[in-house]
Amino acid sequence: MAKNNLAYVRTEIVPESPAPDLSKGIIGWVKNNLFSSISNSIMTIVGAMFLMWVLPPIYGFLFGNAVWPGEGVTVEDCRAKGAGACWAYIDDRMTFFIYGFFPKDAYWVTQEGLIASIMTYWRVNLVFAVGTLLLVPLMWPDLKYKLLNSILFFVVYPVFVFFMLTGGVFGLEEVPTVKWGGLTVTLIIGLVGIVVSLPLGIVLALGRQSKMPIIKTFCIMFIEVWRAVPLITVLFMASVMLPLFMPVGMTIDKLLRALVGVSLFSAAYMAEVVRGGLQALPKGQSEAAASLGLNYWKSMGFIILPQALKHVIPGIVNSFIALFKDTSLVAIVGIFDLLRATQVANLNLDWASSNQAITGYVFAAAIFWAFCFGMSRYSIMMEHRLDTGHKN
C-alpha cells in the first residue's frame, strides 16, 4: 500500500503526446533527410542551387517556350529567337519516326480523320495490335492458357509479322525490308534479339557445362569469340565484308544480316548470365534430381533451370535492356531504325531550325527510355513474385 503513496511514483500511464513539431511532417522530414548535419546542409544547399540553375532552362526548352503543333504553326515559329523544342516538327514527321518508308494504303491515305490515319498504315498497326494482345496476357501472371499463349506469340506471331510486313501474298503489296523503318524496325530487332538470344543463351550455357568435349569446346569458342568482338564490328562485317565473300549476284537481306548478328551477339552474353545462375545452385540440387531418377533434360527442366533462371532475372533483363539500346547501332550500316530515322528527319530542310536536331534526339531518347523503364519495372515485379524466401 505504502508504495502507492510515494509522491514520486506515477499512478497512471503518461498519455501519448504528439511528436515535437520539429521532428514530424514536412519540417521533420526536411530536418532528418536534408539538414541532419552541417555537411548534409551544405550539400543540400549546393544541390538546390544546382537544380535551380539547371531546371528552369530545361523546363523552358521542353515545355515553356516549346512550339506545339497546332493551326497555323509553321517552321518560322521554331526559327524565332528564344523558341524552345520544336514539337510541331515531331508531330509533322511522326509517321516517319514510326513507320519509316513503309508504303501507305492507297485508299485510306486519301481519307480524313483519326481512323483513316490509323488505317493508312493498317498493316504495321495490325502487327503492333496483335503483338500487344498476345504479349500482355503472356506477361500477366494470373492468366491461364500460358502454353497456348506462348505458342501463339513465339511461333505463330513471327510468321504473321513476316507475311504482314513483307506482303507479296494474299493480295498484299510486296514491301522489301529496305522500306521498313523507324520504331517498327527497332522493335523488330529488339524482339527478335530477345526471343532468340534467351533460349540460345540457355543452350550455350548448358553446353559450356557439358562433359562432352566437342560440345563444350564449341560452346566456349562461340561465346568467347562473340564476346571478344564489338557489336559495331559484327554489324560492319555483316554489311560490308559479307557481300564481298558471297558470289556475285547473290545477296542476303540486309536486315536479316543485322538480325542474325545482333541475336548471336547477345546470345553469347546471355549464356554467361545463365551460367552464373547455374553455378549459384548447390550440387545437392542436381544430385537430388538424379536420386529421384530424373534424366538430364527432366532434371534441368524441372529442378535446375527454374531455380537458376530465377536467380539471374536482374542479369537477364539487364542484357535485354542493353540489347534493346544496342539496336540503335544498326543505324551506322544504313538500316533506318528509330535513331537513324531521327537523324535523317533532322536533315529535313522544311523544318530546318537550330532546335530541330535536339528536339529529334530528345524525342528518340524518350521513346527508348519508356521501353527500357517498362522492362525494368516488369523484371522487378517478377522478382518479387517469384521470391520463395531462399534469400535468408
Place this chain on the structure above:
Amino acid sequence: MKNKIVTIALSAAMGLMATTAMAGTLEDVVAKGYVQCGVTTGVAGFALPDADNNWAGLDVDYCKALASAIFNDPDAVRYTPLNSSERFAAMSSGEVDLLSRVTTWTMSRDTQLGMNFTGTMFYDGQGFMVRKDSGITSPSELSGAAVCIQTGTTTELNAADYFAANNLEYNPVVFVDRDEVVKAYQDGRCDVYTTDASGLAANRSGFADPSAHVILDEIISKEPLAPVVRQGDDTWFNIARWTYFALVNAEELGITSANVDEMLGSDNPSVKRLLGVEGDFGASLGLSKDWAYQIVKNVGNYGEIFERNVGVNTPLALERGVNALWTNGGLQYAPPIR
C-alpha cells in the same frame, strides 16, 4: 588431295548459288522488274525522305529517269540506303544495280575500284559563307579571318591548301560535329564557315535569318558528283550514261515535262531524234524507241530536276552556277544524238 576436294566442293556450291551472276545488268533488271538504286542515308536536296516518306532529291530523280527509260515507269525503283563505307562493296557484290549517291568522281575510284562514272549530275565544290554585313565578296579578302571547319575532312585540307597557296593568314576554329560547326558560326565565334557549297546552302536554310548570310561565288575545290555503275558491262554503262545525256539534251532543246507531247510534232531534227520520232536510237541501248520521251515525260529535263530539288525556290536556294548548260556559261554539256 583434301584441299582439292574442298576447292571443288566450294566452287560447285558457288556455281549453284550464283544464279544471276553471268547475265548482263539490263537483263537482270528487266527480269526483276525494277532498278535497285543505291542512295545516301540522307543528304538534303540529293536523297532524303519527303513529306510523304518517299525518297526525293536530285540523286533519286536520276534513278527515276533510268527506270523511266527502261520501264516507262519512274516508280520501278527500289532504294537501298548505303553509307559511304559500304557503297562500293554493295556495288561489287551486285546488291545494287547502280549508285546515285553524292559520290565524287576521282581517278582512283574510276580506275582502281572497278567502277565507271556515268556523267557529272552535279558540280559541287568547297565554298565559303560569310555574314552579309561583313561586306566580304571574295575569299581573297579573308586574311586573318576565323574560319569554322569540320575537322578530319578533306574540307580542312582544302582550306589549308587554299590559304597557303594565296599567302593568306587564317585562324581555323575546328569541331568534330557538323552541328557544332554550324552553331559556332551562328554564335559569331568565327567570321567564315567553309564546307561544300551544297552543304553551306543546306545549313543556311536552318538559320533564323538565312538572307543575312551569303555564299561566296568562288569555289576552291572540285567535287564532281556522278552516278556509278560496275565496270565491264558496257550495255548498262551506256544506258546509265545516256540517261544523263538525255536529261541535259532535253533541257538544251527546250523540252520539258509540260511540253514534251507538243514537242513530238516539232520540226527540229534534233528534237525528233531525241524523242524517237525519227530514227531508232533506243534500240542501240536495248531500250524502246521512246526511251528519252519517257524520261522527260516522267521526270523532266535536267533543269527541271535541278530547280525542283536544289534550285532557288527550294530551301537549299542554289543558283545554277557551274551547273548551268554550256550555252549559258556552265559545264553541263551532252554529246548530240545522231
